[in-house]
Amino acid sequence: MLAADVNSYSVTTVNLAVEMAASANSDLHCLFIEDEDLLQVTGLPFTSEISLTTGRERPTSIDQMRRSLRSVAQQLKQTLRHEAQALQIAWSFDTVRGRIREISLKPGTDVTYTILGQAVSHRQQTRRVHGPRKILVIGNDSPHQKHALEMLLRRFAQQTIEVTLVADNPETEVMSEIIRRIKSNAQEMMLTVLNPNQLDNLLDLTGTSFDCAIISRHGDSGESFRILKTLRCPVILVA
Secondary structure: OOEEEOOOHHHHHHHHHHHHHHOOOOEEEEEEEEEEEEEEHOOOOOEEOOOOOOOEEEOOOHHHHHHHHHHHHHHHHHHHHHHHOOOOOOEEEEEEEEHHHHHOOOOOOOOOOEEOOOOOOOOHHHOOOOOEEEEEOOOOOOOHHHHHHHHHHOOOOOOEEEEEEOOOOOOOOHHHHHHHHHHHHOOOOEEEEHHHHHHHHHHHOOOOOOOEEEEOOOOHHHHHHHHHHHHOOOOEEOO
């Protein structure tokens, strides 16, 4: 599943979701989420919109915002159609109203991977083309995490990759296999292994610098919500 809203929709995130579905040989379902908080704020009498191009201020309305959201949803749908057809992926599309992180963190019995669109940081946007690709993996000993990481390694092939692995026990079978896979990779790659107690400091220092994160859906929902609020990159939530 790909979940995106008006702040997080990007061609990069759509490409990531399509590639994930192709690598897993699965269908892709896209949810465009009309942000409930944005709609509520838009309807307040003191709310106004300032154009980034002209600097002009104009009043807002819920109907006007709904039209704008529908326009972005249509753009997302067209991009998804184009990218999915290129890789021959079966796809579907729905629009729902709510909050993106709450909807994305709800358990789904038929969803293995949820690609969560997030607002990309300015640092990530302005990173040099030849800079290292940074991947964060917060482990829960799920084999699906290994598959997601394999896909990202292929996606960033021919580039320097820095992987940060956060795990309670990096010596479990799945985590050990992930570490072996990274160390045996022919391309230039760096690996940092941390315990969960070091995660807060990591996010405070580098939370806006990752290109993608792989996180378990089965951890504490409050903790997952806090991590998602800090990160400024696409996230793959793994069942």
